[in-house]
Amino acid sequence: MDVFLLILRRDLKIAFRRWGELATPLIFFVIVASLFPLALSPEEAQLRASGTGFLWIAALLSSLLALDGLFRNDLQDGSMEQLALSPAPLALIVLAKTLAHWLVSGVPLLVLAPFLALSFYLPVEALPTLVGALALATPTLSVLAALGAALTVSVRGGGAIIGLLVLPLTAPVLIFGARATDLAVHGESTLGPLYLLAALAVLALSLGPLACAAALRVGLE
Amino acid sequence: MGLVRWFHSLASPPHFYRFARRLSPWLAVSSVVLIVAGVFGGLVLAPPDYLQGDGFRIIYVHVPSAYVGMLAYVVLAGAAAIGFVWRIKLAHAVAVSVAPVGASFTFLALVTGAIWGKPMWGTYWEWADARLVFELLLLFLFLGYMVLRAAIEDRDKADRVSAILAAVGVINVPIIHYSVEWWSTLHQGPTIARLDSPAITLDMLVPLLIVIVGFTVYFAWLVICRLQGEVLERERTARWVQQLLAERAE
Numbered sequence: 026m027d028v029f030l031l032i033l034r035r036d037l038k039i040a041f042r043r044w045g046e047l048a049t050p051l052i053f054f055v056i057v058a059s060l061f062p063l064a065l066s067p068e069e070a071q072l073r074a075s076g077t078g079f080l081w082i083a084a085l086l087s088s089l090l091a092l093d094g095l096f097r098n099d100l101q102d103g104s105m106e107q108l109a110l111s112p113a114p115l116a117l118i119v120l121a122k123t124l125a126h127w128l129v130s131g132v133p134l135l136v137l138a139p140f141l142a143l144s145f146y147l148p149v150e151a152l153p154t155l156v157g158a159l160a161l162a163t164p165t166l167s168v169l170a171a172l173g174a175a176l177t178v179s180v181r182g183g184g185a186i187i188g189l190l191v192l193p194l195t196a197p198v199l200i201f202g203a204r205a206t207d208l209a210v211h212g213e214s215t216l217g218p219l220y221l222l223a224a225l226a227v228l229a230l231s232l233g234p235l236a237c238a239a240a241l242r243v244g245l246e
Numbered sequence: 247m248g249l250v251r252w253f254h255s256l257a258s259p260p261h262f263y264r265f266a267r268r269l270s271p272w273l274a275v276s277s278v279v280l281i282v283a284g285v286f287g288g289l290v291l292a293p294p295d296y297l298q299g300d301g302f303r304i305i306y307v308h309v310p311s312a313y314v315g316m317l318a319y320v321v322l323a324g325a326a327a328i329g330f331v332w333r334i335k336l337a338h339a340v341a342v343s344v345a346p347v348g349a350s351f352t353f354l355a356l357v358t359g360a361i362w363g364k365p366m367w368g369t370y371w372e373w374a375d376a377r378l379v380f381e382l383l384l385l386f387l388f389l390g391y392m393v394l395r396a397a398i399e400d401r402d403k404a405d406r407v408s409a410i411l412a413a414v415g416v417i418n419v420p421i422i423h424y425s426v427e428w429w430s431t432l433h434q435g436p437t438i439a440r441l442d443s444p445a446i447t448l449d450m451l452v453p454l455l456i457v458i459v460g461f462t463v464y465f466a467w468l469v470i471c472r473l474q475g476e477v478l479e480r481e482r483t484a485r486w487v488q489q490l491l492a493e494r495a496e
Contacts, residue, residue, distance in 0.1 A: 176407055179400070189393055193386035232417070240410045243403060243407050
């Protein structure tokens with residue numbers, strides 16, 4: 026547990042010192058979300074009907090972008106090897122790193138999303154569900170993106186491949202998340218999809234770090 | 247005991263190579279016989295469907311290829327996991343050989359599904375159809391596996407990293423399947439996998455089952471053929487391959 030907190034604190038400190046890297050995925054999220062109305066149409070009915078979809082796609086892409094470099098800096102300066110050699114389980118370290126990354130990239134997204142949703146004319150009553158669904162979905166997305174980053178550590182310039190590996194796996198998150206938001210917009214009960222999102226998050230958080238750690242160990246050899 | 251020992255000996259590449267060479271003509275002949283018999287039964291003997299007319303007959307290509315595509319992913323993930331856990335090189339070779347074959351069958355299922363969709367739904371592609379979307383995502387999983395392998399130069403590393411991806415994928419396949427199914431319910435319900443009484447007459451069902459078995463054997467044959475090449479390439483510096491080459495040269 027000490028190791029977990031230590032890594033968490035270290036990664037948060039590094040992230041805040043490189044605020045440019047920190048801000049990029051968030052700005053990306055806002056830009057992508059604001060390009061959708063330009064590409065489709067600014068009509069209120071259209072935006073209200075597809076606004077939730079825009080937000081989910083933008084969140085998906087920005088979380089992928091954010092985690093591309095999750096292990097890269099540590100690999101380049103050799104600290105990843107040291108972490109892998111430490112007696113603490115590598116999966117725990119990976120979990121701490123993923124959590125740190127989620128705190129600096131996922132949580133601001135939760136704060137930004139309601140404002141974008143309001144600009145798409147989504148009803149105010151749907152906002153708590155939107156934030157709740159994003160809060161349940163972004164950890165799963167972070168774990169999947171971390172897995173993509175771990176699988177491609179031995180690929181030179183692996184950034185582009187990560188999307189190809191991870192995006193098909195994110196389909197369930199997208200389906201349940203968009204469904205929950207959609208139900209909330211129409212004023213119906215959203216518990217079903219939210220429970221399923223929570224189940225996916227539990228599955229991803231329990232098994233994902235193990236797979237990440239295995240992939241990192243192979244990549245480090 | 248004898249069977250177990252025989253099975254273990256298969257993990258040794260030279261044994262396996264000889265076994266595969268003996269097996270592949272049998273697979274080839276039986277797959278051709280089964281597919282020809284099933285297609286004849288399906289296209290000639292089976293009555294036309296009272297709703298879809300003769301249009302339903304594409305089922306004899308569509309359903310077997312969709313089934314083999316899914317089977318291929320399970321075989322791929324199973325072989326890759328065996329290779330990862332017990333470090334059996336042959337198992338990794340199986341996974342490598344299965345991937346393009348499985349992707350091709352999945353692609354075939356998508357194309358035949360689209361061709362079928364045009365007369366039945368009036369459109370080639372129907373986003374609301376869960377199984378088409380699932381097949382598409384399955385194709386992406388195959389492609390992701392192949393791209394990841396191609397991107398890693400070291401073969402041993404590529405074997406093990408892609409095995410992790412395949413294992414994660416196979417855990418996700420049922421989740422993707424059910425989420426997509428839940429997301430849309432437009433597609434016609436399952437016709438074969440109902441235990442009580444199939445919603446399809448025996449004249450139509452029996453040829454379909456024969457074609458499914460035929461496609462499975464055909465899949466096994468394709469994999470065995472690719473596998474022989476893969477094993478030879480991996481073992482190209484081994485003495486048994488050199489001996490084989492010398493024998494061929496004579």
